Amino acid sequence: MIDFNQVSFLDSVYAMRKLPEADYPEIAFAGRSNVGKSSLINRLVRRKNLVKTSSKPGKTQSLNYFSVADTLYLVDLPGYGFARVSRSVQQSWERLITSYLTERESLACVVVIIDLRHELKAMDRELIDWLTQQGRELLPVYTKADKLSKNKQVKHAAALDAALNIRSSQRVLFSAKTGQGCKELRNRLAFYVENW
Ligand SMILES: Nc1nc2c(ncn2[C@@H]2O[C@H](COP(=O)(O)OP(=O)(O)O)[C@@H](O)[C@H]2O)c(=O)[nH]1
Ligand SMILES: [Mg+2]
Numbered sequence: 001m002i003d004f005n006q007v008s009f010l011d012s013v014y015a016m017r018k019l020p021e022a023d024y025p026e027i028a029f030a031g032r033s034n035v036g037k038s039s040l041i042n043r044l045v046r047r048k049n050l051v052k053t054s055s056k057p058g059k060t061q062s063l064n065y066f067s068v069a070d071t072l073y074l075v076d077l078p079g080y081g082f083a084r085v086s087r088s089v090q091q092s093w094e095r096l097i098t099s100y101l102t103e104r105e106s107l108a109c110v111v112v113i114i115d116l117r118h119e120l121k122a123m124d125r126e127l128i129d130w131l132t133q134q135g136r137e138l139l140p141v142y143t144k145a146d147k148l149s150k151n152k153q154v155k156h157a158a159a160l161d162a163a164l165n166i167r168s169s170q171r172v173l174f175s176a177k178t179g180q181g182c183k184e185l186r187n188r189l190a191f192y193v194e195n196w
Contacts (some may be wrong), residue, residue, distance in 0.1 A: 002190050006069040007045040012062040016099050020065060022106035025196035027189055028063075028074035030097075030127060031113030033079030036143045039176035040113055041066070041076055044185060051076055065098060072108075072193050073118040082125055102134060109137040111185075116142040116156050116173070120163040128164060139172065139188060140164060146175040 013019055031037045050066065064076040077097055087130040087171050101110065110131055114124055131138045142160055156172055164171075170186060174181035 002071055002193060003069045004045045004186060007047065007050060007074070008067050009050065010065040010067045010073065012064050016096065016103070017061075019100075020073070021103070022104065024070075024072050024166070025193050026065075026075050026104070026106050027109050027111060027119070028075040028077050028101070028107060029111045029113060030077045031079060032115075032123060034120065034179050035079070035113050035115050035134040037076060037079060037113050037175055040111075040141065040174065041074060042144055043176040043179060043182055044189075045074070061174075063096070069096065075107075080127070081194075100120075101131065101136065106112065106196075107136070108196040109139055109189070111139050111141055113141050113143050114160060116145050116153065116160070117147055120160055125163070126149075137192060139186065139192075140166065140170070141172045141174045141181070143174045143176065145173050145180050146177045 010098075011018075011020060029037050029041060036051040037131055041051045042048060042053070045066070045068070051064070060100070061078055063078070066074040068074060077100075080097075101107070112124065112131070114120065128138060128140070140160075143158055147158060153173065157168065161171065162167055172181045172185050173183060
């Protein structure tokens, strides 16, 4: 088992050549701005504020590296789908993320975080289709489950499963607020790391 408590911030990376040595497997976290990515990572590592959360979307501009138990890296990717930055800034982020997701050898899995309350967004689908084409391991996580009744959770999750054409065993239902699905997520991630 991975001791997710043993976590520390490593670096904010703005360019491919600044990436750390690829000596540990890493798990990257992707999702639309404000979907709850930082909150998910904080819950995963049992820290309140390791990763800054914000009600203002679009803050994270770099790949933020966290080291866990000298075993793996967690990588918080910049949120996508946020229009308030200039076109050129947007494009330079996209270049970095695209290079990272295509080239990084030590990337064991991409966790794609999706809001359980809403229909699948075009950008989520594009990312997932593209990662699949790349042959990347990916794990969809449906978050903010606490905002829906149990009934609605089941209904919305089934709709997202259908949109992504996956079985319920291929994703995790999650809440950063209540911790729902967190143990399952830890187990899944440990599996990717062990099989890397
Ligand atoms: N109720 C609830 N709120 C959440 C959850 N995850 C994130 N949030 C809230 O959603 C907002 C954006 O979260 P944040 O983690 O900063 O999103 P990020 O931009 O994807 O990193 C914040 O106000 C969080 O408190 C969740 O599972 N449940
Ligand atoms: Mg964030």
